[in-house]
Amino acid sequence: GNSVTQMEGPVTLSEEAFLTINCTYTATGYPSLFWYVQYPGEGLQLLLKATKADDKGSNKGFEATYRKETTSFHLEKGSVQVSDSAVYFCALSPYSSASKIIFGSGTRLSIRP
Amino acid sequence: GAVVSQHPSRVICKSGTSVKIECRSLDFQATTMFWYRQFPKQSLMLMATSNEGSKATYEQGVEKDKFLINHASLTLSTLTVTSAHPEDSSFYICSAIPFGGAGTDTQYFGPGTRLTVL
Numbered sequence: 001g002n003s004v005t006q007m008e009g010p011v012t013l014s015e016e017a018f019l020t021i022n023c024t025y026t027a028t029g030y031p032s033l034f035w036y037v038q039y040p041g042e043g044l045q046l047l048l049k050a051t052k053a054d055d056k057g058s059n060k061g062f063e064a065t066y067r068k069e070t071t072s073f074h075l076e077k078g079s080v081q082v083s084d085s086a087v088y089f090c091a092l093s094p095y096s097s098a099s100k101i102i103f104g105s106g107t108r109l110s111i112r113p
Numbered sequence: 114g115a116v117v118s119q120h121p122s123r124v125i126c127k128s129g130t131s132v133k134i135e136c137r138s139l140d141f142q143a144t145t146m147f148w149y150r151q152f153p154k155q156s157l158m159l160m161a162t163s164n165e166g167s168k169a170t171y172e173q174g175v176e177k178d179k180f181l182i183n184h185a186s187l188t189l190s191t192l193t194v195t196s197a198h199p200e201d202s203s204f205y206i207c208s209a210i211p212f213g214g215a216g217t218d219t220q221y222f223g224p225g226t227r228l229t230v231l
Contacts, residue, residue: 004156036222043117044157044206044222089157101147101220103156 002027006090006104013080014112021075021107023064023090031092033057033066033073034101038087047075047088082111116140117209119223126197127231134192134226136207142187143209147220148180151204163190187212197230204228 007022025033035047035057048057053068062077073090090104116139126132136146144165149157161182162170169182179201181193190209194201204227208220 041224043224044208046219100159100162101157102159105154105156 002031002092002094002102004090004092004102004104006088006107008105009087009108010110011107012110012112015082016079017111019075019077019080019084019109021088021090021109023073023075023104025071025073025090025092027071027092027094029094031094033064034091034093035062035064035073035075036089036091036103038089038106040086044089080109080111082113085109085111115211115219115221117207117221117223119205119207119226121226122224123227123229125229125231128198129196131193131195132197132228134194134205134207134228136190136192136209136223138188138209138211138221141209141221142212143190144187144212146184146190146207146209148182148190148192149206149208151206151225157206160192194228197228199230202228202230 003026005024032051034049036044037047038044048059050057050066053066056065064073064075087106087108089106091101093099093101118137120135146163148160150160151157159172160175163182163184165184165187171177184190204225206225208222
């Protein structure tokens with residue numbers, strides 16, 4: 001079956017620190033992979049995505065590379081800001097985000113000034 | 114653009130009553146909407162896929178008579194939790210896919226509705 005496992009939070013970092021949130025997946029076939037972000041009081045927003053092996057998704061300074069050999073899609077950012085404080089969800093879809101999405105449990109990130 | 118709203122944002126009801134949650138696409142039309150449920154510190158779990166003008170498709174283990182879904186227009190889907198019980202207390206989130214044009218491969222999510230059943 002399809003599943004997503006991501007590191008548990010909460011994660012607390014100081015501003016300008018390097019961020020990594022680990023995500024691994026189990027899937028049949030060739031899924032698309034996503035990172036969603038949920039800011040306080042708002043709906044989930046697509047942060048970035050990758051649709052095939054070795055693709056790198058990037059947005060707002062965040063990056064994640066689709067690693068088929070390690071079944072991973074780790075989220076990274078070189079220098080975090082207070083405004084990055086949010087809950088981050090790793091997710092996969094068998095086809096595209098227009099179809100069923102399977103989410104990880106979410107990681108709460110808090111950035112200290 | 115591509116904003117999805119949910120109403121109400123929070124609702125508290127007594128056990129045995131029914132509660133309706135609305136999901137609206139504000140600036141686009143959506144033939145497909147999804148309903149998710151999220152327990153504290155857990156993943157979002159897909160409950161059902163709602164298609165405009167047809168019956169919803171429910172995921173395995175989701176009671177269709179318990180969670181009634183109606184997608185009567187291209188901008189509105191409703192989820193009614195019938196005869197609610199405390200175990201139905203949860204965070205319910207909807208998403209919508211734009212009909213035609215750009216962004217049709219992206220789900221846009223609402224802010225969620227917190228249901229508490231006493």
